[in-house]
Amino acid sequence: MSTTVPADLRYAKSHEWARIAGDIATVGITDHAQHELTDVVFVELPKVGRQVKAGETCAVVESVKTASDIYSPLSGQVVEVNPAVEQNPALVNTEPYGGGWFFKLKISNPKESEALLSPADYTKQIAG
């Protein structure tokens, strides 16, 4: 099964992606992760204004059978969350990199993105 790993994103080992534009990072979970979960039925997002550290749990994704923690890939403050994914959790499965985004951070430490995986390294991780 071929999984999508867009070239313009950075990846956490725990299968979150970050799209960084200036000091704003948009965060979601990867195609590989949604495929593992199968049917997403509920997404619990952090509150706007919350401070998070890289690696801290800050959201929950639930499938029929399991609840999975989502870890923030970067440190910063939550400035926006995606109401569409709360209304229609299936977006996580159908548009993991688009309409299925979870939240936006104003990142506090841009250097942290260097510790995230490149698309090539993430692809290697999920293949092996």
Place this chain on the structure above:
Amino acid sequence: MFKRTPLYSAHQKLGARLVEFGGWEMPVQYTSIMDEHQAVRTAGGIFDISHMGEVMVTGRGAQTFLNQTLTNDVRKLAVGQGQYTLMCNEEGGVVDDLYAYRLAETEYLLIINASRIDPDWDWLQGRLDQSRVADGIEIKNVSDQFGAVAVQGPRVAEFINTSIPRGSLGGTFVASVSELKKNEIGVFIFNGVTVYVGRTGYTGEDGFEVIAPAASIESIWNQILADGAAFGLKPAGLGARDTLRTEVCYPLYGHELDEDTTPIEAGVGFFVALEKGEFVGRTVLAEQKAKGTAKRSIAFKMVGKSAPPRPHYPIWVEGREVGEVVSGTQSPSLGIGIGIGYVPTEFSKPGGQIEIEIRERRYPAEVVKKPIYRKPG
């Protein structure tokens, strides 16, 4: 190292996701739980239930022994009929819930839960030792000899006769499998091998359970899958099995039922036939039927969007934690969270407002009548 059914390699070939269940390595899903659930509700699904146990009880004293050991009235069974029943301890706590089929005049087949094969067998042997009708009864644990599949869904009756052709040779006499009525069982021949087919199931849909020698179950699985494909039959795993049975409030041992819970508390007192005479647990169960119980099983639906309820989540009423969820899921058929839990009896009336605690937040829910899902029309 977990046990594997004879269908293990079939599951691997289909790309199933395998998990541990009751000491067995079983498919939780093949494609997705939602897909498989919908297939069962609209066409058909086939489940591997080979991990379940089978016990044969035969002899002149079989009926009396079973009626003293099980809660339902086994005398109601003509040859070729089966019934849902429970096996209780002296305190009325449930040792297991099971199906009892009368295959012949003095021959009964018990279908027991996979996770309870050893405790049930120990219990039955202990009861037999104590029984005053011990002469003329033989019990045999034949769980390892048999495999089984459950074929469930509204379209199954359209193709099952293709897979298991011709009429029965024993049990209920019918000219074809699809003529079996609900809870009837027949003895049929599949590729020269004797198999049992019962019209029963655990999903709330029409369906059949096929119990066959372990060596034949893979070819039965393949045959039914092939014959049912054109009708929409799909392989279905334990994930869908759980969402289906939860929607219709069928109990799962270890969740709604355990050794510290009685059938009355669980809401299945209908299957406790007090009037038949003495049986293990009768004293406690008679008192509970007459006087009520402190706790009671409820079915509930979440009110509005929420995370799905899951086993062990606390139940709150009027600002106090009063009970616990025992089964819960997002209902694929209803698109909302549903579950079954235990609360003090005074909070068990349908319409009651409750809250389910999920990750330290409380979400509103409502007590509803069972079953939570009813087929439309």
